[in-house]
Amino acid sequence: MAEARDHAATMDAMYRYQRHFYDLTRKYYLFGRDRLIAGLDCGAGDKVLEIACGTGRNLVQIARRYPSADLYGLDISEQMLVSARAKFRNAASPPRLLVADACDFTPATFGQSGFDRIVISYALSMIPDWQQALRLSIGALNPGGSLHIVDFGQQEGLPAWFRAALVTWLSRFHVNPRADMLAVLEAGSAGARLRFEPIGRGYAWHAVLQTQERIPVF
Template identity: 30%
Template sequence: MPYPFESKKTEQPSTYFVQDRQNESEFTRLILQDQMLTAAMGGNFSEQPEPKAFRRVLDVGCGTGGWLLQAAQTYPDMSLFGIDISKRMIDYAREQAAISQHTERVEFQVMDALRMLEFPKAFFDLVNMRFGFSFLRTWDWPKMLSEMQRVARPGGIIRITDSAIQHISNSPALTQLQQMAICAFLQAGHIFEQERLGVLPHLERLLTRYGVRRVQTKAYSIEFRAGTSEGQAYAEDMGYVYKTIRPFLKKWGCLAPNYDEIYRQAIEEMQQSDFCSSWDLLTAWGERD
């Protein structure tokens, strides 16, 4: 697929909560999380009544590209574009597109979404962003939503999916880790208040305030239990994220002195036969004028 909008900028410093772009644990985690959550949420566009009507789709902050490659398999008539600030993530996503023989319909590009979405006006039918709180600060939302609307066609869909930070589980140690994460994301400016749901309570208001029309939401509460493949994937995901987030917690003064002990205890508790956790997510979407 021709892609004439190649960014000429070199890779810029990132506001993403994992600064080490060579971190193998984070790389593995993103691949795992893509597969786990897309399936648990019922597919790429489970809340959309006519997803086949989307001919051209952009995924902002696409990471390793799993969400777009899943969409390519499901919707053979879509042209799909993904951008991420990490060259390594984009290189991997391009390799996977080649392996799955989707390079004619799926294009990945290194781009800093906080600067500009380097696409023509009114280019996309749907502009998607998942887990934006991981790199967006509270003051970044107006420009981001403005850019998403600029590159969407009139009547096109702006779609945001985000995640709670603290999940409801029977692991006291995991809860402690997640409370430290809330502290750090608040101090770093990624969330509006010290709230376990992160930005979820604000998504509908943000889209409406910054010009998106007819905003709707769909909430998910996904259960993970020990002894299931989904539960094991969840435990692996949490193990990876609280291994990689340690420098971020330390930077913002939220790292407990006994962090390593709490981390080990959380890993043990997530392997217990009675472990269960409920992960809240929210998708908010609406139309561009």
Template identity: 45%
Template sequence: MSDSAAGAMDTIYRHQRFIYDLTRWHYLLGRDRLIADLAPPPGGTVLEIGCGTARNLICAARCYPNSKFFGIDVSEEMLKTARASIARSPVRDSIQVAQADATNFCPHALFDLRAVDRIFISYALSMIPPWKAIIESAAEKLSSNGALHIVDFGTMDRMPSVARHAMLWWLARFSVTPRIELKDAVCAIAERHGLGASFHEGRFGYAAHARIGHKKR
């Protein structure tokens, strides 16, 4: 993302950040399932790309108290809320966040991490035009036996037509575009890196879940 893109995100979230979590819980489905599936190794590292308000990071840190958590977001406005939420949380010592571009960041420079055991992306790819580059970059940053977990809007192809079109219209108002090619992209990127991949969609195709990870020996 460019500086102008970061500025655009700040404009969107300058006020929305105060009500973001209250207004998103009912339609950003599958986030808690993603967290439950992370299962980082003891003492492992977990990074969220597009951490927003840090809602997911805090939930994950509570689930895995023996791991260390890190988050990046391009919006400094969202990070204001994230830092405040982390500071109030009993897991604050386990979480670090930083402003960074998801398409071009260095975990070592930001957090002194040379590789990451678990990376997750929750409902961010549908807002970032170069979304395939983000998946590619994340796959490159995985540690040995690491895994990338993704949840985002699915194809919605099993929803009633009227409901699907209404949902897509509403999402477009917030510059959100479901990535219809997510499955193909995940499989292709995993293959390029010699990794395994899995993909499935939930009820009505509403939420898509994907995983890229090292193949079991």
């Protein structure tokens, strides 16, 4: 609990001012977000949760592409949610946005029994107990639901000097690319289908974990 409070305070301190220009700057190096959104393939009434939704940039794009989906978002930083709520100030059906810890939530946090799509975009690399966040996200999926992740990869196809410089720069913002992200997903994918693709020679990784389909009730 103390670790979560400390992390929340760190994120609020970092984003209190950064949130005002976050979207403008991040579009130049957070690659793969729109590819992830295009692959959500949401149907009418699907419940979509974004973990660590930040300024709401992705939720805005999801709402435009899938206007009949029901959207939800959580973030540990109240400061970031100030910007997210502002984006939906005039929306007829804004997403439900809550201050919550990605390592301590359930669908019931939002009054739901599960979600059809869960999105984690460039957040696992900033969540201290990211394995727990993955476990909770997988457990929050409805049967037939899917978890969609994009985050920094290991730059496996890029020069070593580039990776070293990028990792050093990212560490200034409390970002640590998770080298074993794929292995953790594979370990937690029993009974599910895992799809993985590197983006930009490993600059980013994109993964989709698809749970078993719903069983029809006759």
